[in-house]
Amino acid sequence: MASRVCLVHYHEIGLKGKNRARFEHILMDNLKAALAAFSVATIARISGHILVTFSVAGEAERAFELIARVPGVARVSLAFHTNREAHEYCQAAVRALREAGEFSSFKVAARRSNTDYELTSIDLNRQVGEVLCEAFPDKKVLMHDPDIQVHVLVVQGSVYVYAKSIPGVGGLPQGSAGKVVTLLSSGIDSPVATWMLARRGATPVPVHFSGRPQTADTSEYLVQDVIEALAPAVKIPRLYVVPFGDCQREISLACPSDLRVIMYRRVMYSVAERIARLENAKAIVTGESLGQVASQTLENIMAVNEVASLPVFRPLIGSDKQEIIARAKQIGTYDISTQDAPDCCTLFMPRRPETHAKMDKVHEAWDMFDHDAMIDQLVRDVEHIDFPRQP
Ligand code: ATP
Ligand code: MG
Secondary structure (H helix, E strand, O other): OOEEEEEEEOOHHHHOHHHHHHHHHHHHHHHHHHOOOOOEEEEEEEOOEEEEEEOOOOHHHHHHHHHHOOOOOOEEEEEEEEOOOHHHHHHHHHHHHHOOOOOOEEEEEEEEOOOOOOOOHHHHHHHHHHHHHHHOOOOEEOOOOOOEEEEEEEEOOEEEEEOOEEEOOOOEOOOOOOEEEEEOOOOOHHHHHHHHHHHEOOEEEEEEEEOOOOOOOHHHHHHHHHHHHHOOOOOOOEEEEEEOHHHHHHHHHHOOHHHHHHHHHHHHHHHHHHHHHHHOOOOEEOOOOOOOOHHHOHHHHHHHHOOOOOOEEOOOOOOOHHHHHHHHHHHOOHHHHOOOOOOOOOOOOOOOOOOOOOHHHHHHHHOOOOHHHHHHHHHHHOEEEEOOOOO
16 A cells, blocks of 8 residues: 655755755754654655655645745655555556646656666556556646656655645755844745745844834734744744834934934844844845835945944845735735734834935934944843744
């Protein structure tokens, strides 16, 4: 009887030469962690894929879509695992094609990883193809561009047969690129920016600025929900929360109102940079997109960027809102981000923020309050929450 397994395919990590084994191990560890709620029996490398087997029936089918969300996974297939008996793998091929959805044409793509098997891949294609033609008499066999391919992979004593296969998120396994501090609000953009860096192999260390005690702590809960929506495929072990309301009040009293937002942002970047150094993170990430709002003009980005010495990554800088929204929906953060929550962005907002800040005015305003003491105090008062959250 065939059992169900997941076959994980990866592209980019396959290209990394000497690093390949290291990347594969990180990916296997990440898959294990992401699948902690499942009864995983084995995670092993076989013939250019990672094989995930389960000890409880029905779990491969349930884990399949979660696996596709793990960074580094280019594709995942839901396969039947059989022995080398022809009737076993041929029957598996019939079942695989049956569950593959609507189609009018197909082909068999067989591969052997070892040549001790008596049949060549051409023989296998013919043998399995004949059985499928009998089982699906109204379907066409097409060698070029068929709707569905039935893959038959022979690896030592086992045969893996699949037709159902979905693209993964791609990228690199998380943890292969080190840490980045991400400025995470409960808005639409920064969860997407955070996810993008995670997909490139980085471990995000999010920092959220809350309006507390001048506002409620709703945004802090939304940010936690964002992190939980990305999990378990994306790992974010710790969230830093900075109660920022009183400092914003102090800035709003001390500085010209049109430059307030730039002052808030300079303090936020400075605190983020200090946390990055404590965490040994090597960059800061924001969800800024050029021209999207008043604070995201080139002049204002420059005025804020000046306080940072670490690289600041803005993966969404050239994206349109519609593209960002589509991604937010795909990664499951959109519905959280569209809930209303006052955070430090909505607090003490000037009626007419400066959109083209002049550097000399920015420097004057920066010296109108004791920014160094403020940054020190905020770093001392920073709070953190570890994930997965304890009940
Ligand atoms: P987002 O949807 O990510 O909130 P936004 O369109 O609202 O972005 P801004 O409010 O100008 O844009 O914020 C720009 C970036 O600054 C955000 O993408 C985020 O990286 C950072 N940021 C804004 N507010 C906060 C906050 N309260 N805590 C942490 N970072 C923040
Ligand atoms: Mg925002």
